[in-house]
Amino acid sequence: MIQLRLVPLAALAVFLSHPAGAAEVDARASYILTLGGINIAAMKVDLEDNGSRYTLDLSANVAGLGTLVASGTAKATSTGRSSGSSLLAEEFDLETRANGETFTVDVSFAGHDVSAFKVTPPIVDNYDRVPLERRHLTGVGDFLSAFVLKGNGLDRSLCQRQAKIFTGVERFNIAMSYAGDDEATSPRTGYQGPVVLCTVDYDPVSGHFTSSDITNYLADSDRIVIWYAPLGETGYFIPYRVLLGTDMGDLSMVLTEMRF
Incomplete structure (x- = not known):
């Protein structure tokens, strides 16, 4: 079963941006996440x-899907x-609740380096877990602000972006590339108009x-x-849609409403 702590990674959903010196902003974006429709x-x-x-807050209610998603x-x-x-992140916190269990992550940053982190309950270092090394915790950011x-x-x-990310559990790299311009036209979504299409490459490092x-699927x-x-x-700029092809069908997140 897919654990809830993987939802942020699978969704790749939290991407907000603004130019330096922007006026004070208070905004909300709502999304629906689907798997195989x-x-x-x-x-x-x-x-x-x-x-x-800045403060970025993400909240998700997961309905689940049989034995695939908790x-x-x-x-x-x-x-x-x-x-x-x-x-530039200073603190990152994550909490998931599923099947009567709670999983939390707390990460502190000093500049672009991890100064402290705690995972509860701790991740068991099985033989097939790639060890986290101290050098992997420098020059990084958290999942949301990255x-x-x-x-x-x-x-x-x-x-045209690259990011080195530490989630408190895993360290990985993300490389984004321009794929083209497009137009959002569906009246059932929270936006209609021009959009920019970006592809994302995921490269696991450790953890x-x-x-x-x-x-393995994301890496390939x-x-x-x-x-x-x-x-x-x-x-x-916020994501209008996020699409990840999986062997269980497309994992898709679509903007349903935005307030600013």
């Missing part, structure tokens, strides 16, 4: 930014500094299990795609 989760992402500090809840928060060309893309407009530069089907996949849309006139 069946609704499995509802997700909300809140962003607050006063021009120098039902429960997931919450994640990233806080830090928003000045400059990118968000996908915040500051840019000057809805163009190909939004997609993962070599026997993990999800990790060439179908991780994000469509970005503008968040009104705020200077922010």
Whole structure:
């Protein structure tokens, strides 16, 4: 069964961006997550930014899907500094609840380095888990703020990004590339208009299990795609849609509502 702590990774859902020096922003984006066309989760992402500090909050209610996805809840928060060309995380917290069990992650950052982290309950280091090394915890960011893309407009530069990410459990790299311009037209979604299409390449480094089907699939996949849309006139850009092809069907997240 897919554990809830993998939901943020599978969704690749929390990508918000704005240019440096932007006005104070209080925004919310709502999404529906489906697997093989069946609704499995509802997700909300809140962003607050006063021009120098930001808070990103993600909350998800997971309905589950038989033995494939566990039902429960997931919450994640990233806080830090928003000045400059990118968000700089200082704290990252994650909590998931499923099958009567709670899993939490707390990570602290000093600059781009991990200063402390705690996972409860601890991850068992089986023979097939790739060891985390101290050098893997430098020059990194958390999962949420690592996908915040500051840019000057809805163009190909939004997609030209690389990030080194530490989730508290795993260390991996993400490389994004521009794939083209598109138009969102469905009246059933929370936005209609121009979007930019980006592809995502996932490269596991450490902390993962070599026997993990999800990790291996993501590493081999060439179908991780994000469509970005503008968040009104705020200077922010959020994902209109996220698509991940899996052997169980497409894992898709679609914007259903946005407020700013």
